[in-house]
Amino acid sequence: MNILVLGGTKFLGRHLVEESLRRGHEVTIFTRGKTNADLFPEVEHLIGDRDGNLSSLIGRKWDAVIDTSGYVPRVVGQSTAILASATSVYTFISSISVYKDFSTPGLTEDAEVLKLEDETVEEVTGETYGALKALCEEEVKKTFPDRHLIIRPGLIVGPHDPTDRFTYWPSRVGNGGEVLAPDDPNTPVQIIDVRDLASFIVQQLENKAVGTYHVTGPDEKLTLGELLEQTKHELNAQTTFTWVPKSFLDQHDIKMWIDMPLYIPLGIGMDGFSAVNLDKSLGDGLSLRPIRETIVDTFKWSQTRDEQYTMQAGITKNKEQELLETWQKEKQMNIAPN
Known part of the structure; x- marks a missing residue:
């Protein structure tokens, strides 16, 4: 496959690039060229900005797109619009935080998500993050109604984690x-090793899977x-x-x-x-290291x-x-x- 990664030099992005290359795929990364710009000299680097400078994507084709850096629906909408005919599937990295009610363990992927009273809000805070991610998912589905892969990870952990919430x-x-x-x-506690997450995402693209998945762990x-x-x-x-x-x-x-x-x-x-249902992803082959x-x-x-x-x-x-x-x-x- 020829894969475009939107944001491919930081944490999940870099692990996705490494996993894709390990499995023999061609990779293009789209970044601002500011973070870890010297990583992956063997892949194509496209420079631009998610908000307003997507010209380097115009006229190109990829088998799959993985969006690791979408937080605001207006910005995600710009990417989906320009890539609508450029790819077979658009993968969006969302979050477990999209859900409205966490009072009961065992949430499945069809549980109700958060909504913003004012959908023009773009400031990403602890209060708006989940609802904005949910709106970003909707932007993806508008353009790719039958060709979207929505990944809702739990807390992503492992080497190169900039948040230190596990480290x-x-x-x-x-x-x-x-x-x-x-x-x-x-x-x-539910966490997902970034390497297992990257592996599952690329595996699902190889299998031409679509839909929405919780991706976290462990399985017990x-x-x-x-x-x-x-x-x-x-x-x-x-x-x-x-x-x-x-x-x-x-x-x-x-x-x-x-x-x-x-x-x-x-x-x-x-x-x-930290107790969401994992049956769907485990049933589709999510593999979790010890x-x-x-x-x-x-x-x-x-x-x-x-x-x-x-x-x-x-x-x-x-x-x-x-x-x-x-x-x-x-x-x-x-x-x-x-």
Whole structure:
């Protein structure tokens, strides 16, 4: 196949290019030429801008398009319009976050999605991200009603992840010492290794699949407590965990998911966020590597970054130490005799 990747030098994009090349396909990437521009000298690079400068795509043909960088429906509409007759299938990387109600585990691909009261809004925030992704999906379907492949990943993790929403834990646990963690070990976790995601997408294109798919994992229930204990087992058996309750985290303005990555407490209406149904993608051949491989490879990659690198998620070592000392003092005060 001849594949066009819109955004092919950052995280998922770069893994899609690597996987496509590994499987013998020809690849063209369309980017602004600003991020990791020296990657993939062996493929064709088209330079432009998603918002208003798509001229390098005009008059070209590809067997498949993979859109990894669409966040605003107006911008996605520009791409679908110019590529309407240029490809057999348009693949759009959406998100699990499109759904309206996460209160119940087991959501399937036909669950109701979010809507914006004002569909002209284009600012991407935590509040608008999911609804904008849902509108982007609709733009794709308008132009490619029977030729779309919509991928809704869970949290994408692994080497080259710029968000650190998973990397924080292997990095922190692997470096040892006393680790602050939320005392809610039964919280479910769903993640997808970026390499498994890339493999599934290219596989589906090879199989000429269309439709909408959840793509996350693992294929069995995984909890935050199990993940952290396995991370300790794989990386540093000397690491210890200090488990603190949600009330303590709230008191000190430690935010779920951001300051405590992967942590979404049970009972706040989000029990289904990390428990979506995977039957469709697993039935179509989604293959998931062991979680230990993701943990180890992510840690190894994280160790190659500059020593001065600042994590984009989680808490700093100084903040963690401050919280640990505060927690120990509070515990002592609570058990001290009157």
